[in-house]
Amino acid sequence: xxxxxxxxxxxxxxxxxxxxxxxxxxxxxxxxxxxxxxxxxxxxxxxxxxxxxxxxxxxxxxxxxxxxxxxxxxxxxxxxxxxxxxxxxxxxxxxxxxxxxxxxxxxxxxxxxxxxxxxxxxxxxxxxx
Amino acid sequence: xxxxxxxxxxxxxxxxxxxxxxxxxxxxxxxxxxxxxxxxxxxxxxxxxxxxxxxxxxxxxxxxxxxxxxxxxxxxxxxxxxxxxxxxxxxxxxxxxxxxxxxxxxxxxxxxxxxxxxxxxxxxxxxxxxxxxxxxxxxxxxxxxxxxxxxxxxxxxxxxxxxxxxxxxxxxxxxxxxxxxxxxxxxxxxxxxxxxxxxxxxxxxxxxxxxxxxxxxxxxxxxxxxxxxxxxxxxxxxxxxxxxxxxxxxxxxxxxxxxxxxxxxxxxxxxxxxxxxxxxxxxxxxxxxxxxxxxxxxxxxxxxxxxxxxxxxxxxxxxxxxxxxxxxxxxxxxxxxxxxxxxxxxxxxxxxxxxxxxxxxxxxxx
Numbered sequence: 001x002x003x004x005x006x007x008x009x010x011x012x013x014x015x016x017x018x019x020x021x022x023x024x025x026x027x028x029x030x031x032x033x034x035x036x037x038x039x040x041x042x043x044x045x046x047x048x049x050x051x052x053x054x055x056x057x058x059x060x061x062x063x064x065x066x067x068x069x070x071x072x073x074x075x076x077x078x079x080x081x082x083x084x085x086x087x088x089x090x091x092x093x094x095x096x097x098x099x100x101x102x103x104x105x106x107x108x109x110x111x112x113x114x115x116x117x118x119x120x121x122x123x124x125x126x127x128x129x
Numbered sequence: 130x131x132x133x134x135x136x137x138x139x140x141x142x143x144x145x146x147x148x149x150x151x152x153x154x155x156x157x158x159x160x161x162x163x164x165x166x167x168x169x170x171x172x173x174x175x176x177x178x179x180x181x182x183x184x185x186x187x188x189x190x191x192x193x194x195x196x197x198x199x200x201x202x203x204x205x206x207x208x209x210x211x212x213x214x215x216x217x218x219x220x221x222x223x224x225x226x227x228x229x230x231x232x233x234x235x236x237x238x239x240x241x242x243x244x245x246x247x248x249x250x251x252x253x254x255x256x257x258x259x260x261x262x263x264x265x266x267x268x269x270x271x272x273x274x275x276x277x278x279x280x281x282x283x284x285x286x287x288x289x290x291x292x293x294x295x296x297x298x299x300x301x302x303x304x305x306x307x308x309x310x311x312x313x314x315x316x317x318x319x320x321x322x323x324x325x326x327x328x329x330x331x332x333x334x335x336x337x338x339x340x341x342x343x344x345x346x347x348x349x350x351x352x353x354x355x356x357x358x359x360x361x362x363x364x365x366x367x368x369x370x371x372x373x374x375x376x377x378x379x380x381x382x383x384x385x386x387x388x389x390x391x392x393x394x395x396x397x398x399x400x401x402x403x404x405x406x407x408x409x410x411x412x413x414x415x416x417x418x419x420x421x422x423x424x425x426x427x428x429x430x431x432x433x434x435x436x437x438x439x440x441x442x443x444x445x446x447x448x449x450x451x452x453x454x455x456x457x458x459x460x461x462x463x464x465x466x467x468x469x470x471x472x473x474x475x476x477x478x479x480x481x482x483x484x485x486x487x488x489x490x491x492x493x494x495x
Contacts, residue, residue, distance in 0.1 A: 061163065
């Protein structure tokens with residue numbers, strides 16, 4: 001199931017915006033495609049990221065991939081739990097497996113992201129590979 | 130077009146992620162590489178290894194010819210025993226690593242890798258002299274499954290007609306399994322107690338099904354097979370071994386003793402005298418961050434080697450790997466750096482194997 005209350009990027013990140021801060025993770029589809037996550041290189045707190053810029057990286061038993069910023073802003077927190085338990089990205093991609101929080105510098109960018117229905121359609125077409 | 134093994138439909142039915150490995154469609158994983166790895170270490174896992182080639186050599190000259198072409202001393206090998214070794218070229222470069230099994234006075238089985246297999250067969254044919262019949266039984270419908278893990282003898286016991294408790298490490302026997310003719314060897318690639326079972330076509334399917342009917346046994350894919358072998362610092366052909374490497378620098382001189390004449394033995398004697406310039410090492414990091422084949426290994430800022438395999442170790446819960454480094458930096462405890470492309474990762478050279486609790490040599494199999 002794709003949670004209704006989140007926004008989605010074409011790189012399979014989700015963001016939950018609450019006020020000026022958004023929580024970012026990767027989608028269930030993305031974690032399933034990656035396989036067991038073995039390491040998360042967390043972003044540096046304070047880093048300024050432009051929308052679409054690489055924020056950090058994830059390694060799995062199958063691949064190493066980049067995680068991008070779905071919107072512009074400043075990293076205000078990284079999920080330190082993932083250092084010892086990166087498997088949270090697999091077991092709880094929309095919950096305890098969140099990766100970082102970003103202070104939005106351009107909240108209007110959220111409207112450029114997909115909602116749950118659009119992301120579902122996206123997966124059914126090109127994003128489903 | 131990649132080939133399907135006889136077990137292909139079963140892998141698909143189990144929901145496996147299938148990949149092309151050396152021209153064969155094989156499961157990379159079923160549900161989880163980590164879970165499959167851990168299940169093999171703690172219970173028993175079954176792997177489809179039907180991509181490997183099985184050469185049968187028969188005839189009065191078989192032992193002498195095998196001992197002249199490969200590094201195993203086939204004439205000294207007892208019936209019912211297996212030996213690891215190599216096919217080398219004249220420069221002592223590794224054409225393939227193999228397991229030689231002696232099934233009878235004049236009958237041998239040589240199990241080789243999928244990738245180099247066709248070249249191996251050509252090499253054997255072109256160098257064989259005298260009265261030897263050579264056939265590839267894997268193209269005649271034979272496949273193989275590997276049952277590996279501390280529970281594997283218990284899982285196999287009721288299905289076979291051989292004395293499993295009396296079957297020593299690196300022994301082999303013709304047997305019946307699930308009422309089907311097969312060849313069983315107590316060998317494997319995981320470091321755990323285990324058996325390789327060779328049978329034809331649907332007989333192999335029946336054996337696979339019967340093994341998995343036991344709740345202690347689960348299927349495992351190539352992903353787990355790779356992390357299991359890397360924890361044991363076993364070489365993988367194409368990574369640690371190739372014609373660009375010789376057995377001495379690979380740390381495998383014990384399996385290529387040039388005390389007799391075979392192809393490459395003269396060169397090995399020269400290399401033995403000179404000592405290797407580089408050595409294959411196993412290493413581990415404090416971090417979970419993985420290294421990858423091709424990553425540069427450094428000592429300070431100086432390039433001193435190259436990573437051949439890297440993975441996250443599910444048993445040790447850190448990043449592990451193997452690579453070739455300058456010989457004087459190959460001692461256990463040596464600290465080195467690996468350029469992963471994203472950072473310089475601190476690693477330490479370690480004794481092999483990296484995982485030390487494997488059950489492969491246990492005498493208490495049941």
